Structures are given as structure tokens and as C-alpha cells.
Amino acid sequence: MLKLYGSTTSPYVRRIRIWLANTQHEFINLQVFSEQDRELLMIKNPTMKIPMLEDDVDGATQIIYDSRVIYRYLTEKFADPALTWEQENQLTLIDSANDSLVQMFILSNSDIQADEDKLFFKLQKERVNAVLVQLDAYVASGKFSSWNYPTVCLYSLIDWIEFRKLHNMQGLTNLLEFHDENSQRIEVTATDPR
Incomplete structure (x- = not known):
């Protein structure tokens, strides 16, 4: 299952949340300035930025950083048309x-x-x-x-x-x-x- 990590107030996260509205996924709401959630970001995403997408592909975990790259990943995954x-x-x-x-x-x-x-x-x-x-x-x-x-x-x-x-x-x-x-x-x- 797709997991989207982000915060409810980020405009970059929100665009992916809206785009995934009709796609089964789990949204993990992070408090990006809390110590615990910063540690999670540090472990999973060296940029320490949100959003970040986690996907299981053939038994391996794929983590995608950045909203623009996440969108590109999703278009390929679901065979959507590329942007002009x-x-x-x-x-x-x-x-x-x-x-x-x-x-x-x-x-x-x-x-x-x-x-x-x-x-x-x-x-x-x-x-x-x-x-x-x-x-x-x-x-x-x-x-x-x-x-x-x-x-x-x-x-x-x-x-x-x-x-x-x-x-x-x-x-x-x-x-x-x-x-x-x-x-x-x-x-x-x-x-x-x-």
C-alpha cells in the first residue's frame, strides 16, 4: 500500500493528497518540527523534507522524495499521461x-x-x-x-x-x-x- 508522509498544512503535501483522493493510500501526518518525527524523517529521507511517498514494489520498499518526483512516480505507476x-x-x-x-x-x-x-x-x-x-x-x-x-x-x-x-x-x-x-x-x- 502507498504511504504518504507529510503534514496537513504543507501545500506540497496537500497537492499529492488531493491527487491521491481516489487512490487507496495511508496518510501519515507528521509534526515536522517535533523531535520524534524529525528522527523518522532523518531515517527515511535524507532531505528531511515533506512530502515523501513509500511504496512496496515486489517486496522491496521504494521511497520517493519531493512532490514533483512523487507525481512523476505515480503517473508511471498508474500509466497516466505525462505532463506537457x-x-x-x-x-x-x-x-x-x-x-x-x-x-x-x-x-x-x-x-x-x-x-x-x-x-x-x-x-x-x-x-x-x-x-x-x-x-x-x-x-x-x-x-x-x-x-x-x-x-x-x-x-x-x-x-x-x-x-x-x-x-x-x-x-x-x-x-x-x-x-x-x-x-x-x-x-x-x-x-x-x-
Whole structure:
């Protein structure tokens, strides 16, 4: 049986949880900052990041790291179609905004305040702004009209931004409408971190 390790609040974990909604699997909710769960991560995953997927293949345990690699593994396992290059680029945009926001969120939780004049924060905010504007335009042009993996990832990002109050979404009306339109899907409500 597939085992997905993660936390209920991670946007990277949530995208895989949503994607696996109709697939039998076990979700192991980790408290990633607790000593016991950090030890488990250290044993199973040297990156010490979530999500991580465990699968028994022909009697051997296969562990897959990183949401993007997990998705690729699942598409091969279940013979799903591969992503197009356009979809790969969409994921790169989504992941870059996610990565920047995760870094700033961790720094904030470490009592390091975002200083607009510091290069690190300036670059992260610049990236997030540029990516969200591009994603807003993509939504307006219909690029996220099908409920597929990139769409799931975009939803997980926008919902996490709203949940954690990480970015002012004012003016990004297409992204906000996209969020509202998909917020009542059963797999979305079942994985809501709130």
C-alpha cells in the first residue's frame, strides 16, 4: 500500500493528497518540527523534507522524495499521461512562488522579520509578485480550466497563501475567482488545513 508522509498544512503535501483522493493510500501526518518525527524523517529521507511517498514494489520498499518526483512516480505507476512542456513550465512557476513563500514563512517563524531593503527578501517578493501576475493571466486565458495536476498545485498554492495570509492578493481577481470556484470540491474540503 502507498504511504504518504507529510503534514496537513504543507501545500506540497496537500497537492499529492488531493491527487491521491481516489487512490487507496495511508496518510501519515507528521509534526515536522517535533523531535520524534524529525528522527523518522532523518531515517527515511535524507532531505528531511515533506512530502515523501513509500511504496512496496515486489517486496522491496521504494521511497520517493519531493512532490514533483512523487507525481512523476505515480503517473508511471498508474500509466497516466505525462505532463506537457507547457504544464511543466506552469509547475515551475507554481513551485518557485511556493518555494519563496515557504522560505519567508520559515524565517518569519524563526523571528526573522522581512526587511524590504535586504536582498533576500527583495528577490523573494519580486519573484512571488511576478509569478502570481503571470498565473493570474494564465487563469484568465483558460490554462487552468481542467482539474489536472497543475491545477491542483495552483489551488494548493493559492489556498495556502490565503490560509497563512502570506501575500496581498488584491488585484489578482482571476486567481481569487479560481480559488472560490474550486473551494468546494470534495478532495479540497477533505484536505483543508483549517
